[in-house]
Amino acid sequence: MRRRVVIGNWKMHGSRESISELLATIDSSCLDPAIEIAVCPTSLHIAEVVEQLSKSSKNSRIAVGAQNVCDAESGAFTGEVSAQMLAEFGVRYVLVGHSERRELYGESDQLVAAKTAATISSGLTPVVCVGETLAQRQEGKTEFVVLRQLNAVVQQIGIEGIEKCIVAYEPVWAIGTGETASPAQAQEVHAALRNRLQQLDAALAETTPILYGGSVKASNAADLFAQPDIDGGLVGGASLKAEEFNAICASA
């Protein structure tokens, strides 16, 4: 059975106070311990979140992820944070290739692949995000785009690297819009991604978690997660509401 994973992406939201309250209201104590759960605060909040979770009687099993990482190990890269620094502060997962980074900050497939490699080098788990825009979907290019994005990472890190990754399919048109891919639409793309992994290595296809992201909510999570190739979710807006996040984790 493949790993089940739910990751909350808090984006650039929250204050020290609101984050502390959110963590106090999230309750993962009744969930199957086999389900991996993580939250991704801003870099600035990582240390406090790691500390609060480590002291929490109900949420110490929740890991912390970063929303971004530098592709370089260290040096003159003003404003950047390295994977090694994230590891030192207790981070376990790193989102790479989120569509907001690709679109707003011009991250290319090659840069995303380099960030994935840097993440693995520091012993962290990259969550490699892929997804098509609405225009690309309407032009029938969905599969072409997500496979191109995945292939760029494969080319850089090889099969041994992909074994250490989680893949997240996030249709750009569904992120933060309230519009979710239907379970069938999502499953179709997840199957194509898994098929690509299968071509590389059968065991890889069997073990790599592929998460769905894009307006996942308590009300649609169960149907999405019931699809054969959907192994959990990458959750934005709903991960900022404890009750929603608790219910989404329970659906996994």
Ligand code: PEP
């Ligand atoms: C995301 O940012 O990764 C995301 C999926 O956001 P939302 O759930 O808000 O669509």
